[in-house]
Amino acid sequence: MSDLQIKKSTTTYDVVIVGSGAGGGMAGYVLANAGVKVLMLEAGAYFDPAKDSQQLKWPWESPRRGAGTTRPFGDFDAAYGGWELEGEPYTTKDKTEFFWFRSRMLGGRTNHWGRISLRMGPHDFKSRDGLTDDWPITYDDVKPYYDKVDRLIGVYGTKEGLENEPDGIFLPPPKPRLNELYIVQGAKKAGVKIIPGRGAVLTEALPGNKDRGACFFCGQCGRSCKIYGDFSASSCLVIPAIKTGNLKVITNAMVREVITNKEGLATGVSYVSKEDMQEYQVNAKTVILGASAGESARILLNSKSAEHPGGLANSSGVVGRYLHDSTGSSAGGFLPQLMDRKRYNEDGAGSVHIYSPWWLDNKKLDFPRGYHIEYGGGLHMPSYGFGSGIQNMNGMVPDRSGNKKEAGGYGASLKDDYRRFYGTQFGMAGRGTAIARYDNYCEIDPNVVDKYGIPVLRFHYKWADDEIKQAKHMQETFQEIMHNMGAIYGGPQGPETNYGLEAPGKIIHEVGTIRMGDDPKKSALNKWCQAHDCKNLFVVDAAPFVQQGDKNATWTILAMSMRTAEYILQERKKLNV
């Protein structure tokens, strides 16, 4: 290691952005298009869906037939990484649980997400129950940016006029698949509101955009789209920003910390290159973190100096605190009515075709806030796991001659069962609001570093009764819907599994670690996501979220990042940053 030295760049960029996902990508897009010279650092590899997507491959083109051995969502899924990365550990404290999904690649986690694109509503920004802190901004402050994101990126949906589920500027939604029509019937009968899905997929050509193709309905958004028919931060934001000539991307650049000067202002960042394992420093007038709620908090906490002894932007001590992921619980079964169904191409779009926005009044419930339900089912492409557990299904329905069949089996009659059951299955998953709590947090582990020598995060996260009761309610709702559908399904998950409540981090909606607020003693960022303690430092991922609604975070990240980037442009004009 004797020849190791820090290579300091002599160039000073207008802005350096850490991260190329929804937040970093949007900030880069806005700034580069405004003529600002931007350097973007991405901790993983370059990825262009046009070249790198596994779209339209057949299951036999994967030796593991699509199994998720190296990629949690399957061999064809676009996302590199997962909950475990070689050489990049994290730890947990007090026997609590947290699972941290990281996708080290251009576009970050926008590569695999379900493209479900929901706006947070007025009551998500300002609560009605007073249980959590309000955002320093309202829905009306963010609405113009949601509108602009809708126009820039494209989202399908329907105008419903729901109070806390604001409508957007929508492309037409895909129609439900056959199984989903049964779900619609079952949900309606149970009094559960159910409406067309809202997804970032171009069901029609996007007006004014010549670079992106319209969806051709392969249902494979998770693999990312070769014709840019869905939203990925790479295809829709970073690659177009590179084309302006104002944005430079350095990939495989793992950021250690933000460098500050004696005045406490940011002067740039340091990083280790994964390609040559050398150490670098780059200079910028403004630093933007969009590395993810976990990673941005980690960078700030690791950026200690005489001026910022508790870590950068952390005089309040809140950095890392209020970490919260969505709740999640799910169920599924099969529809005996659909045995032996006629085949046709039912791939549809790769985001949800239908969903249930939160429909109940909490006054009558024993838990706060709510959840939405995502649904799916149809004649999907077979992959690893096809037909598995058929012994739990084929004894429950009559055979072709109308006789009860012994469960399990083998031979020609079993082979026929796989055909008969194909396309009968469906699933539903609740995604709900978890309360942001001071005691759920990440911090720097005092004893552990990753393979680059960067101190790692240590998590402390516990679900409370609020979340567990919500999961219980989900399970009860699912049972009623499935019963109404005439489905065959298992019983509800009970207290032994916390009603199927997934461990924190498993829904990959973690937010809240660098919260916004008007009071610098209680928050790290002001209402523009600008650090109270360091005016040329901004955060544009989900870390600034004060309290997440039940809505998936991405659309709000995009709107908030655009808002912050436009604020930076104004402040640059005033020579404030």
Add this chain to the structure above:
Amino acid sequence: MNRRDSLKALGLSTLSAGLLLEACKTDNKKAAEETAPATAEAEAGRQPFEVERDKKLNADKFFTAAEMATITLLTDIIIPKDEKSGSASDAKVPDFIEFIVKDIPDHQTPMRGGLRWLDMQCLNRFGKTFTDSSKAQQIELIDLIAYPNKAKPEMGQGVAFFNRMRDLTASGFFTSEIGVKDVGYAGNAPNKWTGVPVDILKHYGMENVSA
């Protein structure tokens, strides 16, 4: 970008896309040939460690020749040739099983141990290994482990093994070209989704249901 340009960007002319659609319905082999340009850059979008890992897995060997012979017999008992399609071994399911146990090592001990359990049962009953037993003897043994609800408790380990064999065989078969065609999957091709076809909506009485 219009649809024609989109398809061009995918490396498909509108004509070949049409062929692709047809091919899906009639002959999956043809469809595979149509998508051949995509496989030419098979390493695109794969991380170097994944490429290396696959190479290593393919070079390694897990099952012995005797074990592979038993696996081949079992997969064909589970999914035999019928009037519609070939057998599990026609679809190279044993090769898939050899790969997947290396890929997902949790399968290794249950598979190796299950195969030995099966041989021991046959040796004790028939004085021969499973592969050397007669067809009737093989089926006699399989009947004891293929039906979880009526199997005797002392056959529990065999039931667990056969459930795993059945699952792996189904995975391997229905993700092969033969199996995808057999099950009638009609997608993975450019199209315009306009909802469930009208005749099918009618058949299920769903004409008036909408979200």
